[in-house]
Each structure stands twice: as C-alpha cells, then as structure tokens.
Amino acid sequence: MSEADLPVEARTVRLEVARTSADGADAGRRDVFDVPYDDRTSVLDALQWVKDHADPTLTFRWSCKMAVCGSCGVMVNGRPVLGCETFVRGYRTSGLVVEPLAHAEVLRDLVVDTDTFLGKLAAVQPWLVPAGATRLPLVDAPAEDPAPDRGEDALRAHGPSSGSLQTPGELAAFKGFAECIDCMLCYAACPQLDPAPDFLGPAVVATARRWDEDSRDAGELDRADVLDTEFGAWPCIQVGACTQVCPKGVDPARALRDAQRVATETWEARSRRG
Amino acid sequence: MTALRVERADVVVVGGGGAGLSAALAVAEAAAREDRRVPVVALVSKVYPMRSHTVAAEGGAAGVVGDDDSLEQHVADTLAGGAGLCEDDAVRFVVERAAGELYRLERWGLPWSRTDDGDVAVRRFGGMSRARTWFAADKTGFHLLHTLFQTSLRYSGVDGPVRRYDEHHVLDLVVDDAGGPDARVRGVVVHDQHRGEPLLIEAPAVVLATGGSARAWGTSTNAGICTGDGTAMALRAGVPLRDMEFLQFHPTGLPGSGILLTEAARGEGGVLLDADGRRYLADYGLGPETPVGAPVPRTMELGPRDRLSQAFWHADRDGRTIPTPDGGVVLLDLRHLGKERLAERLPLVTGLAKQFAGVDPATEPVPVRPTAHYTMGGIRTDARGATGVAGLFAAGECASTGLHGANRLGSNSLVETLVVGRAAGEAALAWSRAAGHPGADGGAAGAGAGVGPASADGEVVDRAAEIADRYLAMRGRGTEPPAAIRAELGRVLDADAGIYRDADGLRRALATVEDLRARYADVRVADTNPVLNTDWATTVELGATLLVAHATVAAALAREESRGAHQRLDFPDVDDVPRHSEVRLDAGGTIEVAHVPVGAEHDMRVGKRPITTPMSFSAERGAGS
Numbered sequence: 001m002s003e004a005d006l007p008v009e010a011r012t013v014r015l016e017v018a019r020t021s022a023d024g025a026d027a028g029r030r031d032v033f034d035v036p037y038d039d040r041t042s043v044l045d046a047l048q049w050v051k052d053h054a055d056p057t058l059t060f061r062w063s064c065k066m067a068v069c070g071s072c073g074v075m076v077n078g079r080p081v082l083g084c085e086t087f088v089r090g091y092r093t094s095g096l097v098v099e100p101l102a103h104a105e106v107l108r109d110l111v112v113d114t115d116t117f118l119g120k121l122a123a124v125q126p127w128l129v130p131a132g133a134t135r136l137p138l139v140d141a142p143a144e145d146p147a148p149d150r151g152e153d154a155l156r157a158h159g160p161s162s163g164s165l166q167t168p169g170e171l172a173a174f175k176g177f178a179e180c181i182d183c184m185l186c187y188a189a190c191p192q193l194d195p196a197p198d199f200l201g202p203a204v205v206a207t208a209r210r211w212d213e214d215s216r217d218a219g220e221l222d223r224a225d226v227l228d229t230e231f232g233a234w235p236c237i238q239v240g241a242c243t244q245v246c247p248k249g250v251d252p253a254r255a256l257r258d259a260q261r262v263a264t265e266t267w268e269a270r271s272r273r274g
Numbered sequence: 275m276t277a278l279r280v281e282r283a284d285v286v287v288v289g290g291g292g293a294g295l296s297a298a299l300a301v302a303e304a305a306a307r308e309d310r311r312v313p314v315v316a317l318v319s320k321v322y323p324m325r326s327h328t329v330a331a332e333g334g335a336a337g338v339v340g341d342d343d344s345l346e347q348h349v350a351d352t353l354a355g356g357a358g359l360c361e362d363d364a365v366r367f368v369v370e371r372a373a374g375e376l377y378r379l380e381r382w383g384l385p386w387s388r389t390d391d392g393d394v395a396v397r398r399f400g401g402m403s404r405a406r407t408w409f410a411a412d413k414t415g416f417h418l419l420h421t422l423f424q425t426s427l428r429y430s431g432v433d434g435p436v437r438r439y440d441e442h443h444v445l446d447l448v449v450d451d452a453g454g455p456d457a458r459v460r461g462v463v464v465h466d467q468h469r470g471e472p473l474l475i476e477a478p479a480v481v482l483a484t485g486g487s488a489r490a491w492g493t494s495t496n497a498g499i500c501t502g503d504g505t506a507m508a509l510r511a512g513v514p515l516r517d518m519e520f521l522q523f524h525p526t527g528l529p530g531s532g533i534l535l536t537e538a539a540r541g542e543g544g545v546l547l548d549a550d551g552r553r554y555l556a557d558y559g560l561g562p563e564t565p566v567g568a569p570v571p572r573t574m575e576l577g578p579r580d581r582l583s584q585a586f587w588h589a590d591r592d593g594r595t596i597p598t599p600d601g602g603v604v605l606l607d608l609r610h611l612g613k614e615r616l617a618e619r620l621p622l623v624t625g626l627a628k629q630f631a632g633v634d635p636a637t638e639p640v641p642v643r644p645t646a647h648y649t650m651g652g653i654r655t656d657a658r659g660a661t662g663v664a665g666l667f668a669a670g671e672c673a674s675t676g677l678h679g680a681n682r683l684g685s686n687s688l689v690e691t692l693v694v695g696r697a698a699g700e701a702a703l704a705w706s707r708a709a710g711h712p713g714a715d716g717g718a719a720g721a722g723a724g725v726g727p728a729s730a731d732g733e734v735v736d737r738a739a740e741i742a743d744r745y746l747a748m749r750g751r752g753t754e755p756p757a758a759i760r761a762e763l764g765r766v767l768d769a770d771a772g773i774y775r776d777a778d779g780l781r782r783a784l785a786t787v788e789d790l791r792a793r794y795a796d797v798r799v800a801d802t803n804p805v806l807n808t809d810w811a812t813t814v815e816l817g818a819t820l821l822v823a824h825a826t827v828a829a830a831l832a833r834e835e836s837r838g839a840h841q842r843l844d845f846p847d848v849d850d851v852p853r854h855s856e857v858r859l860d861a862g863g864t865i866e867v868a869h870v871p872v873g874a875e876h877d878m879r880v881g882k883r884p885i886t887t888p889m890s891f892s893a894e895r896g897a898g899s
Binding site for chain 1 (some may be wrong): 288322326327329330345346349374385390393394404420425428430442527533536546625757798799801805808
C-alpha cells in the first residue's frame with residue numbers, strides 16, 4: 001500500500017535528528033523518529049512532536065512560529081531553513097535530516113552559539129549616528145519645553161515633537177537591508193566561514209549597509225574602519241548563497257558587493273587626498 | 275543547598291521586548307545625563323532580546339500628530355474602547371508621551387513608512403477616530419524591536435550600563451515580607467541556561483516586562499514564550515492581578531495556527547465576508563455598510579476588535595461561516611487593493627497568507643477566524659509602572675496600568691511598551707538610588723560595580739538558593755507529561771473561556787484548571803541535564819501559565835456582567851458602576867477575587883492599601899455568591 005492510500009492520521013515521515021550533548025560527548029549521534037504529519041505539519045511541529053511524545057530531551061529553539069522572530073533556523077537535508085515555515089510534506093519520500101546550523105558552535109542538539117554573531121553585529125555599530133556628530137551624543141538634546149501650562153486639566157504633549165524628514169525613495173534605499181531577522185541562515189550557507197571564521201559575514205554587513213544607506217545616518221566612516229579590514233567585507237567571494245537562503249528577501253550578497261566597492265572608493269579618495 | 279553565583283545590579287529588567295528594552299535604555303540614558311557612577315541595568319531575557327514577541331506586532335503604534343487630531347481625541351477614543359475600566363491618569367500619561375516616544379524612535383532610525391513629502395505616515399486603525407497609527411509597512415513591531423535592540427548595543431559594551439543576560443530564565447523574585455505591608459523586592463533568581471547554573475541578581479529595583487499570557491489558549495497569536503512568567507511571579511509576591519478576564523480576541527487570525535493578520539489589513543480597506551460573500555458586520559450592529567475601499571473609522575471592519583470578534587461568534591452561530599476542520603471561518607477580502615498596494619503596505623500579511631494558508635490575497639480572499647491575542651489585564655500598577663511592592667515595577671503587556679480598560683484599541687499597546695517602559699526604568703533607577711544601594715554608590719565593587727563578589731545580605735542569598743533548589747529539584751521527577759497538561763489547558767480555555775462565556779462553561783474551566791494544577795504538582799521532567807534544559811524550562815513556564823489561567827478563569831466567573839471583551843451570555847447587561855477585578859493568592863495559596871471601583875486606588879505608593887468592596891469571591895467556594 002502506498003503512503004497516499006493511508007488514512008491521514010497514519011502517515012508518518014522519517015525524521016533523523018543530529019544530537020550533541022551539552023558536554024559534546026556524543027557528537028555525531030543521530031536519532032531517528034517516525035513522525036505523524038499532515039499537509040500543515042512544519043519541521044518545527046515535527047520536532048515538537050518528538051519532544052512531546054518520544055524524547056523530551058531533544059533541544060531546539062523556537063518562538064513565534066510565523067517566520068519573524070528568527071529563533072528556529074536549522075539545516076534540513078543540508079539546507080539552512082526556518083523550521084516553522086518549512087513543511088514536512090515536501091520531504092515525504094526523502095525523509096528529513098535535521099541538523100544544527102553550520103558554521104556555528106553547537107551548544108546542544110540543534111542549538112548553536114548566537115553570542116559570536118551578536119558580537120560581530122555590535123562591532124559594526126548598528127545604530128544611528130547623527131550627521132555632524134564628532135562624538136556620538138549619548139542622549140537627545142533636551143526637548144523644547146512643552147506648550148505653556150494651560151492648567152491642571154489640559155493635556156500637553158511630552159518629548160520630542162519632530163523627527164527627520166525622509167522621502168519614500170530614501171527609505172527604499174536601505175529598507176531591504178533592514179528586513180534582516182538575525183536568524184543566521186546566511187552564515188550557515190556562507191562557504192567563506194570555513195576558511196575565515198572571523199569574517200563579519202553576510203547579515204552583519206547587510207546591517208552595516210542598512211545604516212550606511214540610511215539618509216539620516218552619518219556613521220559610514222566609523223563602520224568603514226571595521227568593514228575595510230581583512231575579516232570585514234573582504235573575505236566575501238560573491239558566491240551568493242547567503243542571498244539564496246535568506247527567508248526575508250534581504251540581499252546580503254549585494255550588501256557585501258557594495259561594501260567592497262565603497263571601501264575601494266574610500267581608499268582611492270583617501271590616497272588621492274594624500 | 276546549591277552554591278549560588280551572586281551578581282549585583284542597580285536595576286534588573288526582566289524581559290527584552292519593547293517594554294524591557296525601553297526601560298533599560300531609560301536607565302542608560304539617565305546615566306549619561308548625570309555626572310555619577312554609571313548605574314548597571316541587568317537586562318535578563320529567556321531568549322535573545324531580538325526574539326521577543328514584540329517582533330510579531332504588525333499594524334502600528336498610535337501617537338497624535340497633525341492639525342486635525344488632538345490629544346483629547348486620542349484620550350476619548352481610548353476611554354470609549356475601554357468601556358469604563360480605563361484609569362484616566364494612565365490614559366492621559368501615555369497619550370501625552372506617545373508621539374514623543376515615536377519621534378525618539380524616528381531619531382534612533384526606525385524605518386517608519388513615509389508620505390511623499392518625507393513626513394512619517396499614519397494609517398487608520400480600529401476604534402481610533404482619526405488616522406494616528408504610525409507604521410513601518412506591516413512589520414512595525416519587528417522594526418521597533420530591532421531599532422531598540424540595536425540602539426541598546428551602544429550601551430552594552432564592556433563598561434556600558436546595559437549588561438545583558440541572554441537566555442537566562444528568571445525563576446522567581448526574592449521579596450521581603452511578600453503580601454505584607456513592608457513588602458520589598460531584593461532581586462531575582464535566575465537560571466543561566468548556557469552555563470547550566472542558577473544565580474541571584476541582587477538589586478533594589480526590578481522591572482517586570484515579561485509580556486502577555488495568551489499562549490495559554492489553544493489557538494493564539496502568541497509566541498511560545500508568552501507564558502505569563504512575570505505575571506505569576508508578581509501574584510506570588512503579593513501584587514494583585516487586575517482585570518485578567520479581559521482577554522482580547524483578534525478577529526483575523528489564520529485558522530488552526532492562529533497566526534495574526536493585522537488589523538491594518540482592514541485599515542487599508544480589506545473587508546470581511548460571510549459564506550455567501552456578504553459583508554456580515556452590518557447585520558451585527560457595526561453598520562451602516564461603507565463602500566468597499568473607503569473605510570470609515572469605528573464602522574464596519576474598523577469597529578473595535580471585541581465587537582468584530584463578537585460579530586463573528588454570532589455569524590458562526592447563525593450558520594453564516596464556512597465550516598473547516600478548525601471551526602467556521604469567514605473571508606478577509608483584500609483583492610481590490612491590488613498587488614502593488616499589498617506589496618507596499620501589507621507585505622508580511624501577503625507572505626503569511628501564501629506560506630501558511632496557501633492563499634494569495636491578491637487573487638483570493640483569505641480564510642480567518644478570531645484567535646486569542648492580548649492580555650489586557652495584568653500586574654496592577656500605576657501609570658508609571660509602580661506596583662504596591664516597594665522596588666517592583668511592571669511595564670508592557672504583563673502590566674495593568676489602566677490604559678486599556680475592558681478593551682484595548684489596536685496600536686495603543688506598542689506605544690504603552692515605550693512610554694511605560696521608559697517611565698518604569700526611570701522610576702526604578704530613582705528608587706534604587708534612594709534605597710542607598712551599595713551598588714548604586716560605588717561602595718561594593720569599585721570600578722566593576724554591579725558584578726563580582728557581592729556583599730548581598732546572606733539571608734537574601736539563602737532564600738534565593740532555596741528558591742533555586744525548589745525549581746532544580748523538578749528535574750528527573752514526576753509522572754504527568756507536561757505536553758498533556760498544556761494541551762488540555764488550551765482546549766478548555768478555547769471551549770469555555772472564549773469570546774462569550776457563561777457560568778456553566780467557566781465552572782467547567784475552573785474545575786479543569788484546578789485539576790491540571792493538581793496534576794502539575796507531579797509533573798514529569800525527564801531531562802536532567804543542567805545546560806539548555808528546555809524540557810525543564812518549558813515545564814517551569816507551564817506552571818506560571820496554569821497559575822495565570824486559574825486567576826483569569828476565576829476573575830471571569832466572578833464578573834457577572836458583560837463589558838468590553840468580557841461577554842457573559844448569562845449576564846448580558848453592564849453594571850452601573852464599573853469595577854476592576856483583583857485576584858490575589860491568600861496565605862494558603864487559594865485564589866481570591868475582589869472588586870474595586872475604578873479610580874479609587876490608582877496610586878500605588880507603598881503603604882496604600884486597596885479599597886475593596888464587600889463583594890469578595892473565592893474560587894473554592896463557587897461562583898460569585
């Protein structure tokens with residue numbers, strides 16, 4: 001009897017999961033489970049089924065289940081994906097091999113180190129540096145006094161009463177890079193993290209470009225000090241795997257290309273100036 | 275007892291979402307303004323801050339701008355939505371500071387959607403009489419959270435005031451004289467999931483910013499982390515939970531998964547259709563019918579959320595919905611907006627519908643049904659987030675400031691996280707300094723103040739170690755599978771604590787929850803590993819969820835009227851006098867519900883006791899007699 005003839009509730013898919021204990025003792029272990037599924041079962045649902053019904057010690061991250069929090073990235077059959085938006089139905093014949101994201105230290109089972117990534121992110125100063133700032137002010141200039149007191153009962157606005165202007169075109173210039181959810185799938189896909197593990201990497205450079213391209217920001221030279229270095233933007237060889245696996249349509253390959261071009265132009269400008 | 279690592283901070287913030295990051299940034303900024311030792315704010319999150327559930331908010335954040343709007347009008351709309359249960363001072367406090375906080379985020383780089391002239395654009399939202407909802411396409415919460423988080427990295431360096439404790443699970447508060455007149459917070463007991471060890475973060479001030487608890491329902495928009503942890507901690511510490519029966523159901527979730535399709539879809543002109551393709555809302559008091567593509571504030575699809583969810587319930591009962599295995603559905607029709615408009619204003623909704631429902635909204639209407647969404651009640655605080663326990667503050671969805679009353683207007687909550695988060699952070703720092711904390715005056719550890727060997731009161735350390743031991747002892751014990759308890763809780767809340775309730779259903783739910791709590795006493799935690807033990811962590815969360823659900827069902831049974839999001843089939847009328855419900859745990863652990871008049875006790879200064887009416891209620895003694 002073929003799988004398609006079975007009643008829905010009896011359909012199962014073969015799920016093979018890489019296991020690593022917290023002390024690394026059993027690295028390389030694989031566990032196999034037959035997981036019931038229907039058309040809406042996601043990889044994350046399948047992992048949760050294992051945890052609830054077969055092995056409560058299986059360890060993985062998840063939260064929003066709607067592809068926006070960035071927690072549940074895993075490798076499925078060698079490809080980095082978000083578990084919540086990847087459906088088991090696509091693997092009914094092949095089965096699934098679920099592994100932790102590549103190019104990151106495995107802490108336990110499917111959970112990888114995020115701190116290294118966040119350290120790289122902080123290094124590119126992913127915050128707005130206002131124009132004209134020689135040193136970044138830590139606080140906004142004091143807001144103008146609120147409107148004159150109209151008595152106890154009158155409502156008065158508090159806080160800044162204006163912001164910057166930015167046209168839709170200026171917004172569009174960086175908005176694509178601002179869609180990054182820090183899920184680290186692009187790091188798992190990037191071949192350059194094998195020879196150069198200290199490479200800032202796709203998502204971080206995309207975020208640096210997000211701020212550089214923002215018309216309100218003037219922090220480009222500060223970030224160039226980080227991007228135009230051996231492990232900044234330069235390890236990228238434009239394979240484009242990062243852009244292909246991005247679940248949010250960010251184009252980190254373009255960000256890296258742009259960062260390398262800007263670094264070259266800045267270097268040329270600086271050397272001409274002598 | 276387990277050896278307990280002890281660290282010290284001036285302020286502990288529990289939760290790294292919109293409210294928690296706002297609170298931490300407020301402390302950091304206060305530090306930068308002053309010529310004093312930099313205070314240490316410990317930002318503790320059980321996930322990484324950018325994974326917090328604020329990330330999933332879609333529609334926008336309300337703040338008055340422009341000449342055709344006024345603060346008074348925003349206040350009036352909010353009060354109307356809140357159906358008598360708003361606290362006037364909290365509404366005014368938030369409304370006055372809303373636009374200022376949103377402009378501050380603009381200056382921090384939030385990519386707000388823009389008008390052609392370059393001004394921040396605003397859109398219409400349900401229950402708001404003017405267009406005042408700021409938005410970043412339909413990913414407002416995502417951009418708001420990432421802007422806050424990335425800005426916080428400025429302050430998170432080695433010597434920065436913000437010390438992050440990522441993937442650290444807060445087990446409980448340490449409180450002196452919990453429930454008594456001298457209640458005072460001393461710190462939090464935390465489990466470091468990476469190192470696999472407990473620690474005490476000792477501090478005179480704690481801000482709870484742990485989000486809502488609607489994950490308790492089986493079908494919910496909430497992330498897996500929205501388990502009511504802080505809410506349960508506050509209740510155990512003697513702080514009442516106010517108005518917990520007011521649980522907002524969002525009218526447009528995807529069936530089954532409960533994934534949110536933002537109200538902005540209707541604000542942009544989307545319409546709701548019944549099985550026959552008719553706009554059914556006009557038949558349930560939300561008319562007159564407006565032309566398709568020309569939405570009118572507070573009418574039809576832009577009516578308040580509670581009314582839309584209630585209209586669905588009636589339409590479902592009247593046989594006007596389309597049956598599916600997930601229950602009846604209606605259709606959200608966005609086709610007339612066109613592909614381009616959808617891509618510009620509603621890209622996330624478009625993607626979610628395609629990915630999770632297999633429907634392209636440009637060509638087909640999307641099946642939707644109401645889903646549990648937002649916890650309007652919570653930890654009782656004043657407008658600035660202060661609770662009745664000295665040094666303890668709460669902000670964001672876990673708090674009941676009095677802003678939302680009986681029904682929250684969409685786009686008021688994101689702004690509340692910013693305004694009250696900031697206020698609570700500032701108040702917590704002020705409290706910490708006033709308390710003469712050694713850490714705050716540089717007396718403890720010199721340059722590294724805030725970390726290192728602590729001179730914390732030995733008695734506090736002992737109590738913290740006891741708390742840690744109690745939780746750690748859950749590992750490797752028990753027989754009741756947590757998954758079964760969780761599933762049963764979701765089922766009973768969906769069935770009996772939904773959009774409409776009655777005494778029979780709520781009594782069933784109460785009995786079930788009490789039974790589940792009894793079973794939880796013997797819950798099975800199979801995983802004994804100390805590091806990243808998610809079996810244990812989620813089971814600890816389940817304990818909090820059960821307690822908060824118990825409080826919610828008891829409060830719902832005790833409120834014998836229909837108001838806002840709380841609709842009783844057996845008590846359809848509104849009481850003449852609006853009262854808050856307040857749930858407490860008595861000394862024996864019994865849940866007690868009392869009712870107090872609105873506005874009577876909103877000042878949470880230490881020593882002020884609530885004025886309770888004689889109508890007290892105990893879940894054990896039965897309903898509201």
